[in-house]
Amino acid sequence: MSDLAGLYQQLILDHSKNPVGWHPLASPTASSHQVNPTCGDEVTLDIEVREGVIAAVGWQGHGCSISQASASLLAGLVEKSTVENASALLDEFREALRSRGTIELDEERFGDAIALNGVSKYVARVKCAMLPWVALEATLAG
Amino acid sequence: MPLTESEILAIREDFPLLTTTVNGSPLVYLDSAATSQKPLAVLDAERDFYLHRNSAVHRGAHTLAALATEEFEEARATVARFVGVDADEIVWTSNATEGINLVAYGQRLQPGDEIVVTESEHHANLLPWQQLAKRSGATLRFIPVDDEGGLRLDLLPEIVTNRTRVVAFAHVSNVLGTIAPVAELVAAARAVGAIVVLDACQSVPHLPVNLRDLDVDFAVFSGHKMLAPTGIGVLYGRRERLATLPPFLTGGSMITTVTMESAEFLAPPQRFEAGTQRVSQAIALATAIDYLSAIGMDRIAAHGTAISTRLLAGLARIEGVRVLTGRGDRVGLAAFDVEGVHAHDVGQFLDDRGIAVRVGHHCAQPLHRRLGLTATTRASGSIYTTEAEIDFFLEALAEVRTFFGVNA
Secondary structure: OOHHHHHOOHHHHHHHHOOOOEOOOOOOOEEEEEEOOOOOOEEEEEEEEEOOEEEEEEEEEEOOHHHHHHHHHHHHHHOOOEHHHHHHHHHHHHHHHOOOOOOOOOHHHHHHHHHHHHHHHOHHHHHHHHHHHHHHHHHHHO | OOOOHHHHHHHHOOOHHHHOEEOOEEOEEOEOOOOOOOOHHHHHHHHHHHHHOOOOOOOOOOHHHHHHHHHHHHHHHHHHHHOOOOHHHEEEEOOHHHHHHHHHHOOOOOOOOEEEEEOOOOHHHOHHHHHHHHHHOOEEEEEOEOOOOOEOHHHHHHHOOOOEEEEEEEOEOOOOOEEOOHHHHHHHHHHHOOEEEEEOOOOOOOOOOOHHHHOOOEEEEEHHHOOOOOOOEEEEEOHHHHHHOOOOOOOOOOEEEEOOOOEEEOOOOHHHOOOOOOHHHHHHHHHHHHHHHHHOHHHHHHHHHHHHHHHHHHHHOOOOEEEOOOOOOEOOEEEEEEOOEOHHHHHHHHHHOOEEOEEEOOOOHHHHHHOOOOOEEEEEOOOOOOHHHHHHHHHHHOOHHHHOOOOO
16 A cells, blocks of 8 residues: 555545534533644534543534544544543554654554554644544543 | 746756655655745855855954955845845845835824735735734725635725725735736825835746836845745835835844934834844845846746646646636646645645645635635746646646545
């Protein structure tokens, strides 16, 4: 597989076209709007936390296929997860994405989201994949 | 007459960076509107200055200082001749943005006064005026664009009125590539006594420009877009305008007499050149201008037209590509939207083939918003851009929608 095909795996293209969790939440306990100022990509992420568990996740946004697929994959991954686990996933995701291809996402932990592994070799695109995760970080902190 | 293929290939010999390989493919550099590449002559000029004549200008009496000062001022004269004005009307700045801020900070406006820009401005020619309006209580107005990005000149009489103090606009749009109707805009400003500030960043590198003939009060351009290094920009100010403009940055080298309480300032242009100057960059810019002049700006402009024509014809043949055309004559650049594929993804696909383009809003968010877009892809050429490169880019672009699965 070429690097480009590794970056744009079919799963990423599918998620960017048919995103998971694409809706606002009726009663979010926290939400965050993040913008990438260099390209204008946007993600608004809502979470509803009950008793330490992310009971529901919803998001909306627009931008490149990497940022939008990353948000879609994130929504599938952290819904029903504990806040503690979501926070750990965030740390692991950030470490892998910033590793320039030296650290891969753990398939058991990340499932389909390992399709984003190819992004870490493209330093300029790491911020695209991180955009919804930065929103998650803000909602967990808030 | 446009540059011939053999002339372009000879020019490319002067730009070693163009032989770089990117992702296993020869570099196709189509991002010259962001920054141009630099010929050896320019790199050598800067190095030669540091090797043989480096010293501070306009201070000290030793031999090297005198040589450096002479060369620095000769560079100013070269720039002035290139754009048809006098040397004492040329102020060195770090970049064009600094030049616009210098002019904006020098304006003394009040509530009721109005500043006019266009909806297609680069942020560099918008934010300094927004901030001036905020500081002074003046109102910022703009000439809107139509659905193609063309200026709504029909609205000019309503927008440029006897309340207008400043009319600021780009000579060539960095997104649309179109040449503004300078004469019409200047006439409207003159009729109401407003000053005209021209952002010439995308025109001076690609067209013969005579600022005196254009009859503008101020103009800015940037060295790094015209084969020179970063860190050097130019502000032109009509002599009588510079004479009444207060200093922007203050400090050393711009004074006559200083006491603990006050200071007397030098005459322009030194009044606007506080602190240590960008000597090697100014000299390198003059060398870049000599390089461009040796080719001839008329021929460079014709080359830009040839690039533009080939780009537009090729883009029109690719399904799902919408070009932001604007209205009027053009330089050699085109920004476009690929339906169903985000600009960053387009840029990434092209980069994989070694093709360097600009993606994003190109520092013109209001224009993109007006045209219903957030980000576009821009291909821009220069004197070293070949027809084969344009064709290679167009062939790659034609595959983008298929790759991303949107070519239904």
